[in-house]
Amino acid sequence: MNAPLRLNAPTPVAQDGDTAPLRSERTCLECGQPYGAAVRHSGFCSTACRQAWNNRRLQRGAEVYDLFMAFRFHRPLARALKLLSALNRLASLYRDEDRHKRAGRPSWRATDVVLASRPYLRAVRMTQRRRT
Numbered sequence: 001m002n003a004p005l006r007l008n009a010p011t012p013v014a015q016d017g018d019t020a021p022l023r024s025e026r027t028c029l030e031c032g033q034p035y036g037a038a039v040r041h042s043g044f045c046s047t048a049c050r051q052a053w054n055n056r057r058l059q060r061g062a063e064v065y066d067l068f069m070a071f072r073f074h075r076p077l078a079r080a081l082k083l084l085s086a087l088n089r090l091a092s093l094y095r096d097e098d099r100h101k102r103a104g105r106p107s108w109r110a111t112d113v114v115l116a117s118r119p120y121l122r123a124v125r126m127t128q129r130r131r132t
């Protein structure tokens, strides 16, 4: 026999105590279409959308990585080659591509979400300076 229908029944919650609904209406980060999220923090309506999102980030990240590392750790060379300008140009190209191919939807996650998932980035580094 089926359980009686209860109006205003509580939404099922995760066993870890998170009170966010397990199935809620979300907007896919990749295609922008609404979908019912069975998994919290999934972000995507399908495997294809998740892969498209991650593949673009991998490709763009690979382009940025070498330039950023040189910018950070080889400052004289970075200045001579104007790497900061090159990085900014890349970001502008990515944004232009997003405008055309993604109807202007950003291709990056919210900064607060990224930082919340990486608390070590906000940690204060405690190192002793060597006295010379």
Ligand SMILES: [Zn+2]
Binding pocket: 028, 029, 030, 031, 032, 033, 044, 045, 046, 049
């Ligand atoms: Zn999608």
